[in-house]
Each structure stands twice: as structure tokens, then as C-alpha cells.
Amino acid sequence: MKVTEKDVGYVADLANLELTEDERAHMLRDLNSILEYIDRLNQRDTANVSPMAQVSDRYGVDESKTGSARFAYASREDILEGLRKSLPHEVALENAPDTDGTFFKVPKVIER
Amino acid sequence: MDLNSLTIDAARSAVQAKTTTATSLAEAFYSKIQRDDPQIGSYLMLSKDRAFAKAAEIDALAAKGEKLPPLGGVPIGIKDVMVTRGVRTTAGSKILGNYVPPYDCTAVARMEAAGAIVLGKLNCDEFAMGSSNENSAWHPVHNPRDLSRVPGGSSGGSAAAVAADMAVATLGSDTGGSIRQPASFCGVVGLMPTYGRVSRYGLIAFASSLDRIGPLTKTVRDAAIVLHTIAGRDPMDATSAEVPVPDYVAGLEKPVRGLKLGVAKEYFGEGLDPEVKESVKAAIQKLSQLGCEIVPVSLPHTEYAIPTYYIVATAEASSNLARFDGVRYGYRASDARTLSEMYRRSRDHGFGAEVKRRIMLGTYALSAGYYDAYYLKAQKVRTLLVRDFEEAFKNVDAIVTPTSPTAAFKLGEKVDDPLAMYLADIFTVTADLAGIPGISIPCGETKENLPVGLQILGKHFDEATILRVAHAYEQAA
Numbered sequence: 001m002k003v004t005e006k007d008v009g010y011v012a013d014l015a016n017l018e019l020t021e022d023e024r025a026h027m028l029r030d031l032n033s034i035l036e037y038i039d040r041l042n043q044r045d046t047a048n049v050s051p052m053a054q055v056s057d058r059y060g061v062d063e064s065k066t067g068s069a070r071f072a073y074a075s076r077e078d079i080l081e082g083l084r085k086s087l088p089h090e091v092a093l094e095n096a097p098d099t100d101g102t103f104f105k106v107p108k109v110i111e112r
Numbered sequence: 113m114d115l116n117s118l119t120i121d122a123a124r125s126a127v128q129a130k131t132t133t134a135t136s137l138a139e140a141f142y143s144k145i146q147r148d149d150p151q152i153g154s155y156l157m158l159s160k161d162r163a164f165a166k167a168a169e170i171d172a173l174a175a176k177g178e179k180l181p182p183l184g185g186v187p188i189g190i191k192d193v194m195v196t197r198g199v200r201t202t203a204g205s206k207i208l209g210n211y212v213p214p215y216d217c218t219a220v221a222r223m224e225a226a227g228a229i230v231l232g233k234l235n236c237d238e239f240a241m242g243s244s245n246e247n248s249a250w251h252p253v254h255n256p257r258d259l260s261r262v263p264g265g266s267s268g269g270s271a272a273a274v275a276a277d278m279a280v281a282t283l284g285s286d287t288g289g290s291i292r293q294p295a296s297f298c299g300v301v302g303l304m305p306t307y308g309r310v311s312r313y314g315l316i317a318f319a320s321s322l323d324r325i326g327p328l329t330k331t332v333r334d335a336a337i338v339l340h341t342i343a344g345r346d347p348m349d350a351t352s353a354e355v356p357v358p359d360y361v362a363g364l365e366k367p368v369r370g371l372k373l374g375v376a377k378e379y380f381g382e383g384l385d386p387e388v389k390e391s392v393k394a395a396i397q398k399l400s401q402l403g404c405e406i407v408p409v410s411l412p413h414t415e416y417a418i419p420t421y422y423i424v425a426t427a428e429a430s431s432n433l434a435r436f437d438g439v440r441y442g443y444r445a446s447d448a449r450t451l452s453e454m455y456r457r458s459r460d461h462g463f464g465a466e467v468k469r470r471i472m473l474g475t476y477a478l479s480a481g482y483y484d485a486y487y488l489k490a491q492k493v494r495t496l497l498v499r500d501f502e503e504a505f506k507n508v509d510a511i512v513t514p515t516s517p518t519a520a521f522k523l524g525e526k527v528d529d530p531l532a533m534y535l536a537d538i539f540t541v542t543a544d545l546a547g548i549p550g551i552s553i554p555c556g557e558t559k560e561n562l563p564v565g566l567q568i569l570g571k572h573f574d575e576a577t578i579l580r581v582a583h584a585y586e587q588a589a
Contacts, residue, residue, distance in 0.1 A: 003476070015430060015475040016437070017468060018456040030469055030530055031476065037531055038419040041489050044496065051491030052498060054321035054351075055307050055547030055572075073354040076347060083347055091214045095441035104439050109451045 003031045115140040116277035120186050120334045123280050124227070127174050127185035134167035134174070134185030138229050141187045145231070145278050152276055153253045154269040156192050158232035159199045163187070166229050182337060184227030189279040191270045192233040193240050194220050194325065195314045199230075203316045204238040204248040204266075207436050207443045207462030217314025218349070219283055219325045219342040226341045231279060235269030238464045239433065240285055240318045242266045243293060243536040246527055247466045254523070255298060257562060261520040264294030264536075270328045271298040281329045281338055285315060287322045288421055289516075289540025292552035295328055296515035296565025299554045301582070302328045303335040306573045307547035308353035310339075311346030319428035320351075322421075322544045332553060332583040336360035339575060355573050363576045368584040369403030371577070373568075374508035378414035379539055385518045391556035391564040392514045395585060399512065402584055409504040409511060413496045414542060418534055420497065421541040423477050423490035429467075430474030436462065469530060498546045505571050510578050513539050515552040515565030539567060549575045553582045555589065 008027050012019050019027065065072070076082050089102075098105040115137055118126065126132045142160065149155055170185045190196060193203045195213035202208045216224075224230060237247035245253040245268025253268040255261040256276040263272040267284030271294035274282055284291040286304040295302025303326045310325045317323060327338035343357045375396060380389060400406050438444035438458030445457030463471070477486035504511060517538060526533045543550040548569055555566035566585070570578035 007476070008472070011472055011476045011479060014479060015471050016434070016452075016455045016459055017463075017471065018460045019468070020460075023465075023468070026465075027469065027472055031473060033531055034422065034473060034534075035476075038423060038486070041416055041419050041423075041493050044413070044416065044493060046489060046492035046496070049492040049495050051488055052495040053491060055498065071350070073345075074350040087214055092440075094214065095211055097438060097442075097444035106439055106451050107448055107454050 002035050003028060116144050118280060119331050120183060120280055120329070120337050123186045124180055124182070124184050127170060128180050130174060134170040134229060135164060137185055138163050138167045138187055138231065141231055141278060148276055149278060151254060151259060152256055152272050153251050154235055154273040154276070154278060155189065155232045156202065156204075156235050156250055156269070157200050159196065159230055162199060163229045163231055166224060170227055170229070181225075181227035182341060183223060186228050186280050187231050188223060188228045189231050189234045189270065189273045189282040190220055191236050191267050191282065191284045193236060193285050193316045193318075194283060195316065196220055196230065196233065199233060201233060201316070202250070203240070204236045204250065205463065205467070206249045207459070208441075209443060211441055215314065218311040218346045220314065222342045223283070223338070234267075234273055234282060237266035237268070238467050239316065239429070240266040240287055240290055241429070241466050241470055243289070243533050244521070244523070244526065245269065245294070246523065247464060249464050252523060255520050257299060258520065258560070260522055261562070262297065262523055264297035264516070264520065266290040267294050267302075267328065271295050271300055271302065274298070274300045274328050274330060281327055281334055283325055283338075283342075284328050286324050286326060286544065287318050287425060288544050289537040291326050291328060292540050292550055292565065292567060293516050293537060295552040296563065296567075297520040299563030300328055300330060301332055301335050301551065301553050302326070303339060303551045303575070303579070304543065304549060305339060305343065305575055306549045308351055309355070309549070309573065309575065310342050311349040311352040313346055313348035317432040319425040320432065321428060322425060332551070332579055332586050333361065333364060335551065336364055336579050353573070358576050360576055360579055363580055364583040366580055367403070368399070368581055370405065371510070371581065372405045372407050372508040373399060373581065374407050374409035374504050374511040376409050376411045376414070376504070376511060376513065378411050379513040383517050383535070383538070384514060387558040388514050388516070388518060388564050391558075392566055395555040395566045395589070396512055398588055399581065399585055402588055404581070407508050409508055411500040411504060411542070413493065413500050416493050417497060417542045417545060418538055420490045420493045421537070421545060422473065422534060423486050424494060424545070426470040426474030427477050427487050428474070430471045430478065433467070433471055466530070494545050497542060501546045501548060510581055511569040513567045513569065515539060515567040519558045519560070519562035519564060543569050548572055549578060551578050551582050553586055555585070
């Protein structure tokens with residue numbers, strides 16, 4: 001068993017999930033079963049292999065440049081409404097569960 | 113003329129020639145959906161106002177005798193992970209149950225600009241996480257070939273709608289096989305383009321280094337038409353590549369004689385259903401008869417693809433799904449007294465079991481003390497997987513494999529065993545991790561009349577070659 005009940009509680013906290021007792025029990029079983037399978041990655045020595053975050057830094061870039069200059073095509077002028085108009089205020093609030101017309105409203109942040 | 117079974121060109125030509133109208137076409141598809149979809153479950157939402165308004169525009173063009181755009185009047189469906197302005201978009205999740213987006217996904221906008229009629233939004237696994245469509249928060253999708261079986265996932269609704277003539281073409285998304293595997297299960301064509309070929313702007317994010325939008329269609333030609341429509345640089349997605357888009361349709365008829373096709377033994381080993389193996393071998397034989405040279409290749413890290421994928425994809429998902437907090441949009445639990453309680457309960461009630469499982473796995477893999485052992489390790493093995501393909505593509509033009517180790521399985525068969533479900537993607541995740549394009553096309557059936565899929569993988573940004581091979585096979589089969 002790699003993951004303990006305590007780990008499940010800790011990770012749920014990090015992920016902002018509560019999880020019921022029943023869910024925690026299932027999670028313990030499933031995470032251990034999946035991680036056991038994932039452990040086969042350790043069969044490979046990767047000491048001298050560089051990590052790949054994503055493939056788009058390998059293709060379609062300016063190979064003669066280094067760093068962010070490789071992605072020159074993806075940059076744009078830093079101007080107001082450079083790509084499109086921002087959403088009007090009322091449209092941006094339309095999907096919110098609770099607002100006062102100007103701000104998003106949430107339950108109390110500070111207890112006293 | 114059976115309006116529901118038309119291909120893109122046939123539908124557009126019929127509207128252009130005034131044999132029918134875009135409005136009658138849309139009506140015919142809505143009647144078909146009303147009659148047949150209660151058994152299949154592919155649509156979550158119909159966008160009739162938007163569809164008939166666009167159809168009227170196309171009909172006005174046709175009436176004036178003007179040349180219609182490439183998809184003029186063609187009824188399509190959109191997987192519910194792509195946002196549509198004014199049309200509810202849920203990503204198959206309760207947490208977005210009432211979400212009405214204020215903007216359009218670039219791929220959807222490009223389809224409409226090319227004349228397509230958006231009929232509605234298609235069912236899928238919640239946040240595109242699943243291989244059977246059983247993780248939809250709303251209802252499952254049934255495979256049109258056999259209603260007791262799954263359509264595959266996560267683009268199950270997109271595949272089933274095309275297979276059941278409830279759309280001419282659909283858009284799906286692929287993160288671990290989610291276009292190709294359901295295409296294979298439902299007997300349609302499914303194309304995952306190269307990472308960066310199609311803008312992800314407006315695609316609700318699952319795993320941003322993997323997610324791709326692509327078409328599900330009745331023919332390879334239709335897939336080429338749709339890809340041409342949605343491909344190309346979009347300033348709204350910084351990862352969309354500045355790579356020229358060729359004329360895919362014109363390239364279809366180029367001869368395939370002399371093309372080298374790789375066959376990797378790693379895709380024909382243990383776990384492959386004998387009937388699937390037989391169909392795929394026969395398809396490879398057919399391609400050989402068409403003049404392709406079949407070359408053995410080795411992709412030695414294939415067995416590490418699933419474990420790598422389930423670290424990389426869940427880590428990215430745990431980060432992407434952090435935005436669902438009950439503040440700006442989406443579901444909010446009503447019984448919370450504090451902000452922290454509100455976050456937790458909203459997410460607890462809003463997300464389904466598989467989504468929570470993946471958030472937990474991804475958070476664990478990224479947490480202090482485990483980052484190096486899991487996330488960094490997986491990123492390194494990802495490099496090895498990409499190198500496998502780079503080596504293989506030095507010697508071949510494309511690689512042919514089965515799309516899925518089995519034909520469509522029964523609903524309920526794998527729901528209690530997440531690992532067994534994950535292994536359904538064993539032949540598709542490699543291309544997602546490597547960023548290369550792949551297409552699944554029908555290649556025969558099992559004794560139970562279930563479709564089998566042939567997968568053709570290509571080099572980065574070389575969709576043209578896999579489309580050409582797929583087209584040659586389709587025409588010959």
C-alpha cells in the first residue's frame with residue numbers, strides 16, 4: 001500500500017475536495033491499484049533523459065533562436081484589446097451563482 | 113434522396129442545386145434525432161434557433177445562385193466540451209449544468225463560417241475523462257450497432273451521432289484516444305490532428321499538453337474537408353502552430369504506391385482480441401496489395417504509455433479543474449457557511465467519481481515529495497516515447513496499428529475497474545503523448561457485427577499522408 005488513509009485526506013485538502021467516508025475508501029483502493037501499475041515506469045532508467053512538458057516546443061518554432069525568441073510567432077503587441085474586446089461587465093457576471101451587480105459574492109472569508 | 117445519410121459534398125451540392133434546402137436538411141436531421149436519439153442518447157442539447165438562422169442564411173445564398181462555402185448547409189454536431197455562445201455547454205458535468213458561454217470555440221466558429229449548421233451539443237464523458245461515455249453526468253450513450261454496448265469515449269456522442277445518421281459530421285476531442293477509439297467502436301472515421309494544428313481556444317481544458325480537436329465523419333474525404341476548415345494558426349491559442357495548411361482534399365488522390373508503412377510488434381501482442389487482429393492484418397495485406405511497402409518497426413516504450421499518460425494527464429487535469437470553485441460560473445453548493453466550505457462542497461457535489469479520482473491522482477503526483485517520483489519521471493518517459501516515433505519515422509511514412517484492442521464492450525462491463533477502463537486506450541495514448549496525428553477508419557467487423565478500427569499514425573503536421581493512405585484503403589475495401 002503506497003497511499004494511506006492519511007494521504008487521501010491530505011491530498012483531498014490540497015485539491016479542495018471533501019469526499020464522503022465511502023468515497024475515501026474507494027479512493028484509497030483505486031489510487032493504490034493505479035499507482036501500483038504506474039510503478040512500472042521505474043523499470044526504465046531515465047537518469048540522462050530530459051523531461052518533456054509538451055511537444056509544441058519542438059515543432060513550428062524558429063530553431064535558430066533560443067528561449068522565448070523561438071516562439072516569436074506567438075507573441076503580439078501588448079495593447080488594450082489586442083485580440084478582441086473584453087467581455088462587457090454584465091456579460092462576465094451572467095454565469096455567476098451570486099453577484100451584487102458589480103462583484104462576485106461569496107460566503108464570509110474571515111471568521112470572527 | 114435520403115437526406116440523413118449524405119456526405120458533406122453531397123449535402124452541400126444538394127443545397128447548391130436546390131434539390132433541397134439547408135432548412136429542410138436541418139429539419140430532416142431534427143426529425144431523425146427526435147425519432148432515434150431517445151434510444152441512443154447522443155445529444156445533450158439542441159440549438160434549433162441558431163441552426164435555423166444559419167440555414168436561412170445559406171438558403172438565401174443558394175436562392176441567389178451564389179457559390180456556397182465548403183460546408184454550406186451541412187448539419188453538424190459539437191462535442192459538449194467546446195463552448196458555444198448562447199448555447200448551454202456542460203462538458204458532461206453537473207458542475208457546468210447551467211453554463212451558457214459568452215463566446216465561441218474557434219473550431220466551431222470556423223465550421224460555421226464555412227457554412228455548417230450546428231444542430232446541437234453532443235454527449236461525452238465528464239470533462240472528456242473516460243473510454244465508454246458512461247462517465248457522462250447526464251446519461252450514457254448507446255452504440256448504434258448494438259444498444260447493449262458502449263459507443264466508446266470520451267467522444268461517444270460524436271461517434272454515435274455520425275454512425276446513426278444524426279449528423280453529417282461532428283467535432284470531437286482527443287486527449288488519450290477520445291476521437292479514434294469511439295470512431296472505431298461505432299464504425300466511422302475519426303481524425304486526431306497534430307498537436308498545434310487546430311486551435312484549442314474554447315475547448316474546455318482537460319490536459320493542455322495533450323488535448324486536440326478533430327472531426328468524426330462518414331468518409332475520409334469528409335474528415336479532410338473538416339480538418340482543412342478548422343486547421344491553422346489562431347492568435348487566441350499560443351500553442352497553435354504557425355505551419356502552413358495544405359489542401360488535404362486535393363492530396364487524397366495522390367498514389368500510395370511506394371509509401372512505406374510501419375508495423376510495430378508492440379501493437380499486436382498480448383491483450384489484442386484475435387478477431388480484431390485478423391481484421392487489422394487483412395487491412396495491412398490490402399494496403400500491401402495497393403503498393404505500399406510494409407516495414408517492421410519497433411516502438412519499444414509502448415508498454416509505458418498508459419502509466420505515463422495517467423500521470424501527465426491527471427496532473428494537468430488537477431490544475432485545469434482548479435478553476436471550478438463556484439464563484440464565477442458553474443454550480444455552487446448552497447449550504448456552505450464559509451468560503452472554504454463553499455469551494456469544497458461545490459466541487460464535491462459538482463464533480464463525478466472519475467473526475468474526482470483523476471484530480472486526486474494528479475494532485476498526489478504533483479504534491480511535495482512525490483513530484484520527482486511520478487510527474488518528473490513520467491515527463492522523462494514521455495521523451496522516450498517521442499524518440500521511439502522519431503526513430504521509426506526515419507524509415508517509414510506512416511505506422512498502421514489496431515485502434516483499440518477490442519471491439520465495443522458492454523455497458524457496465526468495466527465501470528467498477530478504473531484500470532481495466534484505462535487499458536482500453538493502450539494503442540491510442542502513444543500518439544497523444546508524442547503529439548503526432550492519427551486516424552481511425554473502419555476495417556471490417558467481428559462475428560457479432562461490431563466494427564473494427566484501423567489506426568494510421570503519421571509524422572508531425574503530416575496529416576496529408578495518413579489521410580491519403582486512409583482514403584486509398586477506404587476506396588479499395
